[in-house]
Amino acid sequence: MDVFLQQLVNGLSLGSIYALLALGYTMVYGIIKLINFAHGDIYMIGAFWGYYIINTYHVDFFVALVSAMVVTAILGMVIEFLAYRPLRKAPRITALITAIGVSYFLENGMSLLFGANTRDFPQIITHKTLTFMGIEISNIQVLILCTSIFLMIVLQIIVKKTKMGIAMRAVAIDPDAAELMGINSNHVISFTFGLGSALAGAAGVLIGLYYNSIDPMMGMVPGIKAFVAAVVGGIGSIPGAAIGGFVIGTLETLIQAVGLSAYKDAAVYIVLILILIVLPTGLLGKSAKEKV
Amino acid sequence: MTKILIAQDVSKVFGGLTAVEKVNISIEKGQIAALIGPNGAGKTTFFNALTGVAPATTGKVLFNPNGTEIDITKTGPGKIAKMGIVRTFQNIRLFDQMTVSENIKIALTKNYRESFLDTILRTPKFMKEEERVEDWTNDFLKKFDLYDVKDVQATNLAYGMQRRVEIARAVATEPKVIFLDEPAAGMNPEETNELSKLIKRLQTEFGLTVVLIEHDMSLVMNLAEKIYVLNHGKLIAEGSAADIQADDAVIEAYLGGEHHVKSR
Amino acid sequence: MKNLKIRGVWLVLMIAGFYLINFLVGAGVIDSFIENMIVTIGINIILAVGLNLIIGYAGQFSLGHAGFMAIGAYTTAIIVAKLPTTIGFYVSIFAGIAIAVLFALIIGIPTLRLRGDYLAIATMGAAEIIRVIINNLKITNGAAGMFNIPNLASWPTVYILVCVTTIIIVNFSRSRAGRALQAIRDDEIAAESVGITPLKWKLAAFVLGTATASVAGSLHAVYIQTITPGDFGIMSSVSLLIIVVMGGVGSYTGTVVAAVILGVLDTALQSLGALRMLIYAVILILIMMFKPSGLLGHYELSFTKIWDKISSRSNKINPKGEQS
Numbered sequence: 001m002d003v004f005l006q007q008l009v010n011g012l013s014l015g016s017i018y019a020l021l022a023l024g025y026t027m028v029y030g031i032i033k034l035i036n037f038a039h040g041d042i043y044m045i046g047a048f049w050g051y052y053i054i055n056t057y058h059v060d061f062f063v064a065l066v067s068a069m070v071v072t073a074i075l076g077m078v079i080e081f082l083a084y085r086p087l088r089k090a091p092r093i094t095a096l097i098t099a100i101g102v103s104y105f106l107e108n109g110m111s112l113l114f115g116a117n118t119r120d121f122p123q124i125i126t127h128k129t130l131t132f133m134g135i136e137i138s139n140i141q142v143l144i145l146c147t148s149i150f151l152m153i154v155l156q157i158i159v160k161k162t163k164m165g166i167a168m169r170a171v172a173i174d175p176d177a178a179e180l181m182g183i184n185s186n187h188v189i190s191f192t193f194g195l196g197s198a199l200a201g202a203a204g205v206l207i208g209l210y211y212n213s214i215d216p217m218m219g220m221v222p223g224i225k226a227f228v229a230a231v232v233g234g235i236g237s238i239p240g241a242a243i244g245g246f247v248i249g250t251l252e253t254l255i256q257a258v259g260l261s262a263y264k265d266a267a268v269y270i271v272l273i274l275i276l277i278v279l280p281t282g283l284l285g286k287s288a289k290e291k292v
Numbered sequence: 293m294t295k296i297l298i299a300q301d302v303s304k305v306f307g308g309l310t311a312v313e314k315v316n317i318s319i320e321k322g323q324i325a326a327l328i329g330p331n332g333a334g335k336t337t338f339f340n341a342l343t344g345v346a347p348a349t350t351g352k353v354l355f356n357p358n359g360t361e362i363d364i365t366k367t368g369p370g371k372i373a374k375m376g377i378v379r380t381f382q383n384i385r386l387f388d389q390m391t392v393s394e395n396i397k398i399a400l401t402k403n404y405r406e407s408f409l410d411t412i413l414r415t416p417k418f419m420k421e422e423e424r425v426e427d428w429t430n431d432f433l434k435k436f437d438l439y440d441v442k443d444v445q446a447t448n449l450a451y452g453m454q455r456r457v458e459i460a461r462a463v464a465t466e467p468k469v470i471f472l473d474e475p476a477a478g479m480n481p482e483e484t485n486e487l488s489k490l491i492k493r494l495q496t497e498f499g500l501t502v503v504l505i506e507h508d509m510s511l512v513m514n515l516a517e518k519i520y521v522l523n524h525g526k527l528i529a530e531g532s533a534a535d536i537q538a539d540d541a542v543i544e545a546y547l548g549g550e551h552h553v554k555s556r
Numbered sequence: 557m558k559n560l561k562i563r564g565v566w567l568v569l570m571i572a573g574f575y576l577i578n579f580l581v582g583a584g585v586i587d588s589f590i591e592n593m594i595v596t597i598g599i600n601i602i603l604a605v606g607l608n609l610i611i612g613y614a615g616q617f618s619l620g621h622a623g624f625m626a627i628g629a630y631t632t633a634i635i636v637a638k639l640p641t642t643i644g645f646y647v648s649i650f651a652g653i654a655i656a657v658l659f660a661l662i663i664g665i666p667t668l669r670l671r672g673d674y675l676a677i678a679t680m681g682a683a684e685i686i687r688v689i690i691n692n693l694k695i696t697n698g699a700a701g702m703f704n705i706p707n708l709a710s711w712p713t714v715y716i717l718v719c720v721t722t723i724i725i726v727n728f729s730r731s732r733a734g735r736a737l738q739a740i741r742d743d744e745i746a747a748e749s750v751g752i753t754p755l756k757w758k759l760a761a762f763v764l765g766t767a768t769a770s771v772a773g774s775l776h777a778v779y780i781q782t783i784t785p786g787d788f789g790i791m792s793s794v795s796l797l798i799i800v801v802m803g804g805v806g807s808y809t810g811t812v813v814a815a816v817i818l819g820v821l822d823t824a825l826q827s828l829g830a831l832r833m834l835i836y837a838v839i840l841i842l843i844m845m846f847k848p849s850g851l852l853g854h855y856e857l858s859f860t861k862i863w864d865k866i867s868s869r870s871n872k873i874n875p876k877g878e879q880s
Contacts, residue, residue, distance in 0.1 A: 029673075029679075033673075035673060035676075054808065066791060084843075086845050087844065087845065087848060090844075090848035090849075091805070091848060091849060093611075093617070093801050094801065094844050094848045094849070094850075095803075095844075097797070097798055097801045097802070097840065097844050098840075098841055098845070100794055100797075100840070101837045101838075101840035101841040101844065102837070102841065103834055103835060103837075104834075104836065104837035105837035105838065105841070108832075108833035108834040108837060109834055110831045111830040112831060112834060116830065127744070138847050146744045159823070166863070204867040208824055224680075224790060226676065228677065231673075231674065231677050235673070262688070262691065262692050263688060263692065265684055266684065266685045266688035266689065268681075268683070269680075269681030269684050269685050270681075270685060272677065272681045273666070273667065273678050273681050273682065274677065276667070276670055276674055276677075276678050277666045277667070280669070280670055280671075280674060324691070333820050343749075345745070345749075363773060368748075369745075369748045369749055370751060370752065370753045370754070372749040373749055373750055373751035374751040375746065378750065378751075379749055381745075381746070381749075385743050385745065385746035385749075386743075387738065387739045387742040387743060387746065387747075388739065388742055388743075388744070389742055390735070390738060390739070390742070394735055397735055398735055398736065398739045398747070398750055398752065399730070399750040399751070400732075401736050401750075401751070401752055402751055404732050406731075407732075408666050408728075411727055411728055411731045411732075411733065412723070412724045412728055413727075414559075414563070414727055418731070419559065422731075425732075442758045461750060462749070462750065464750075465751050
């Protein structure tokens with residue numbers, strides 16, 4: 001039981017990273033129906049920004065986190081403006097390929113600038129292990145969980161309570177009708193990219209602290225996993241993305257714990273396919289059956 | 293007269309809302325029947341239940357194409373179409389990227405006789421089949437006055453023509469019963485007139501049983517031998533055009549409270 | 557008569573292409589480096605044409621094509637290790653097709669009911685599952701992969717198989733099957749209403765597309781002679797998707813053109829390291845921005861159309877001109 005709870009805690013920390021990433025996927029997908037393949041690379045940039053600013057200016061965790069969020073938010077909006085906005089009316093598959101192009105660009109641009117090798121992330125927080133009812137929790141795990149949950153709550157407030165949040169939901173449901181109501185959908189989409197990217201940037205700094213190593217290709221696999229998490233949760237649904245992230249993170253950790261780590265990716269995809277077969281739009285997704 | 297299609301106590305419930313409640317109808321073979329009612333009366337929902345698009349929650353749908361009744365309550369739309377019940381849609385659903393002729397050929401998919409090997413090897417059998425279908429399609433299009441536009445892409449046709457293609461495509465599957473969902477919607481009087489003639493021909497020339505949903509009362513009264521009136525999901529009247537025109541419940545349903553107040 | 561002549565034109569073109577490459581190899585213009593490029597392009601054409609059938613005609617967004625390529629590659633590697641002859645190779649191609657078809661059915665029957673992006677993510681997952689299984693099996697030598705696979709195919713084999721698979725897929729697309737697929741793609745509800753069973757046709761396209769992917773995998777194994785599970789990851793599926801979209805979804809001519817352009821580009825930039833992928837990324841983004849429907853859009857090279865144009869023009873000159 002203790003072992004199980006221990007793995008559950010580990011799974012939740014990893015899951016919260018996936019959840020932060022999945023939120024960005026789900027928001028962007030919800031609003032412009034684009035699988036933003038470059039999202040995982042924004043997370044990588046967030047991690048690199050944290051690395052750079054901590055090493056150069058010796059700032060503390062909080063400054064690193066917030067500045068990474070600001071930088072990635074701006075980056076996300078710039079990418080949207082330059083690469084995706086011109087394709088608003090193009091076939092969706094075209095935008096997807098462009099997103100893949102942006103992903104390649106960021107990965108290889110960073111490799112070219114900083115080298116492809118793995119670096120140690122500066123450990124600004126002294127690692128401590130707390131024991132609680134026989135379960136070991138590191139202070140970094142606590143930090144990751146608390147930060148993620150805090151950010152998710154902030155996001156929920158923004159989406160549900162602010163004017164911009166209402167506009168986001170309106171554009172997601174019907175962009176044309178939203179335009180007629182005087183909503184500038186370009187601003188809203190830009191804001192959505194900024195918000196999603198900021199969360200990815202935060203996730204990047206957190207994962208740097210957790211795994212202690214970063215490299216330019218680090219965004220690819222978590223990016224795909226996070227997208228799977230968003231789909232499992234029901235793409236377009238914000239609580240769904242959070243739940244999906246925790247489910248995938250926990251599942252992966254538990255599979256690893258029972259000694260099947262070679263099959264952990266397969267397990268994630270099997271769960272994905274099973275969920276989609278039973279619930280074709282994910283756990284919390286709304287089914288959109290065409291009216292005749 | 294044999295009953296070709298029978299609905300017994302058909303209900304359709306969405307969540308807590310009963311859109312269609314215990315409707316009974318029986319359509320005679322070779323008849324033109326019409327289903328009318330104010331907006332939101334549940335006509336299309338009922339249609340969807342009969343054609344398998346969204347099966348009935350309770351009740352039974354029976355189809356009797358040639359002497360034996362088949363229960364088709366839970367049968368999917370593809371299978372129902374193959375059995376001989378086809379439909380057109382309220383908002384025309386053509387294959388936009390294809391030509392008129394290709395749209396018709398789609399309906400013949402099940403009638404081909406060549407195999408996969410014939411297809412990839414382009415055997416003489418394949419060529420013969422393609423030719424046979426081409427000839428059949430051309431003849432068929434002539435019957436619907438569509439031969440001249442056979443190579444036009446479906447989206448580029450005028451509205452009335454698109455409707456005609458959609459009906460032709462449904463007839464090309466060689467059905468027994470054809471359902472027309474608001475065929476005259478959005479048409480000008482001239483087009484409606486043409487449509488009326490076409491529907492009559494479906495009955496006389498192609499021997500079809502026709503069921504239509506329509507708001508254009510002159511069209512309905514003109515064509516339909518039997519009219520069913522639906523209001524708030526319930527069947528409130530059935531009978532000939534004359535019966536329906538004289539029916540109090542129908543008049544009230546259409547004119548609503550206003551009439552009600554006046555009659556008091 | 558017209559049909560026969562047009563088929564003749566294609567046949568002559570294919571034979572001419574063969575002898576052109578043959579001549580250039582003999583004359584030393586095509587060295588082993590360029591031959592390698594040509595074979596890679598050929599294998600990519602087989603894969604991308606099959607994928608275009610699934611995406612362009614059937615409208616089914618599959619992101620798992622590399623998984624089926626892996627099945628063909630590993631089947632061939634395992635069989636020719638025991639039976640290192642040309643016959644062994646051909647047996648292995650058919651064995652690979654059989655296994656790929658089996659997997660396509662297992663994966664396709666439940667997932668092809670899903671729509672759009674959900675299908676993409678499910679097929680991607682399925683391909684990853686195939687890869688993880690290969691990664692953990694003894695017979696496939698796990699993550700290390702299989703090497704020293706006997707070289708049983710050179711460019712002529714690849715050339716012929718490119719022609720054969722393309723003919724099969726193009727002919728399939730230009731028949732009632734292709735029309736049914738387009739109908740389902742345009743409007744599934746309407747297609748069903750005229751008695752078409754969407755799942756059946758989607759599955760047919762999926763199975764055929766994956767079968768050719770398996771053939772490409774077999775060729776890859778015996779030509780490259782080394783395969784690892786990593787060769788068949790998501791990124792390989794993505795690069796095939798890029799070929800299809802760049803050429804124009806639904807245009808087989810476009811697929812061939814894009815496969816050639818990307819193949820040449822890839823070889824030309826090979827010495828540049830990370831910069832190569834950067835340039836590749838920029839080119840990709842720019843093409844998508846300026847040609848959103850791909851290089852060729854829906855255009856398809858058709859001698860029938862060219863023929864009709866020429867004959868209608870000659871008819872105008874000579875109104876009594878006989879139609880042959």
